[in-house]
Amino acid sequence: MANFTPVSAAIGGALIGLSAVLLMLSTGRIAGISGIFSGLLNLRGEDKGWRISFVGGLILAPILAGLIGYGMAQPKLPSSWAVIVVAGLLVGFGTRLGGGCTSGHGICGIGRLSLRSIVATIVFMVTAVVTVAITHHALGG
Amino acid sequence: MWIIAPLLCGLIFGAGLLISGMVQPTKVLGFLDIFGAWDPSLAVVMGAALAVSIPGFMLADRNARPWFAGQYFRPGKSGIDLPLVSGAGLFGIGWGLVGLCPGPALESLATLSPGIIVFVAAMAAGMIAHDAWQQSRLAAQRERLLASATDG
Structure with missing residues (x-):
């Protein structure tokens, strides 16, 4: 557990929880990123303003952090474009079909003590752990 | 104000992902890789987020309306x-x-x-x-x- 960073994890996690609560208190919306983003993809629908604003804040965060000297490192991704595309498709399709992602089910849903979200979170955690076990160990990557 | 509030929430959310390190795929994979050099940080992130969101949502339940909107938009499915x-x-x-x-x-x-x-x-x-x-x-x-x- 050499990489374990409990203090920054707790501070960051508390901020994510605070963001979800503030969005609910102020606009009455669930801070589920897959739901917020997918609402921007259809041409119809009028409630786009708050979605653009939230996603804008999300993208602005690392830019502002960079200005005060805490720039974000380039994310390390698999070298295979095919893996990146397949993963993106699965994340997009799966979050729509399952009605949420790590934030919507894992933090907001469980935060509202929803059984649906508890089940969804257990399922995506298990398939993700199995996927990593296969790709990192069974396939020797 | 209705447009500033989600912007601030996005900024706070983004700061949380940055500070916790969860914006980096390697950090997330370190948690999911339970058979490797396991990094439990993501579990602490979720635990801390829930420690704030569970009482926070209970508080929101006591308000009849959100501050800047006519109603709550809660998921209807169960x-x-x-x-x-x-x-x-x-x-x-x-x-x-x-x-x-x-x-x-x-x-x-x-x-x-x-x-x-x-x-x-x-x-x-x-x-x-x-x-x-x-x-x-x-x-x-x-x-x-x-x-x-x-x-x-």
């Missing part, structure tokens, strides 16, 4: 069904392949990394494909209902 389980299962596979879920993926667009841009485009395509598939299923269902109504 109960466990096949779409929930299969969707969560597929999402987990994609998450495990790269270590990116929607929040960190969108936030990382700020780095202009080509891999991130391709991932987000594929994610959007997956969402659009799902919605198109659902719509065609609904349309077929409606047609069948109409056909049976005229037959009978």
Whole structure:
């Protein structure tokens, strides 16, 4: 557990929880990123303003952090474009079909003590752990 | 104010992902890799987030209305069904392949990394494909209902 960073994890996690609560208190919306983003993809629908604003804040965060000297490192991704595309498709399709992602089910849903979200979170955690076990160990990557 | 509040919430959310390190796929994969050099940080992130969100949502339940909106937009669905389980299962596979879920993926667009841009485009395509598939299923269902109504 050499990489374990409990203090920054707790501070960051508390901020994510605070963001979800503030969005609910102020606009009455669930801070589920897959739901917020997918609402921007259809041409119809009028409630786009708050979605653009939230996603804008999300993208602005690392830019502002960079200005005060805490720039974000380039994310390390698999070298295979095919893996990146397949993963993106699965994340997009799966979050729509399952009605949420790590934030919507894992933090907001469980935060509202929803059984649906508890089940969804257990399922995506298990398939993700199995996927990593296969790709990192069974396939020797 | 209604447009500033979500912007601030996005900023706070983004700061949380940055500070916790969860914006980095390697950090997330370190948690998911329970058979390797396991890094439990993501569990602490979720625990801390829930420690704030559970009492926070209870507080919101006591308000009749949100501050800047006429009503709460809470998910209406309850109960466990096949779409929930299969969707969560597929999402987990994609998450495990790269270590990116929607929040960190969108936030990382700020780095202009080509891999991130391709991932987000594929994610959007997956969402659009799902919605198109659902719509065609609904349309077929409606047609069948109409056909049976005229037959009978």
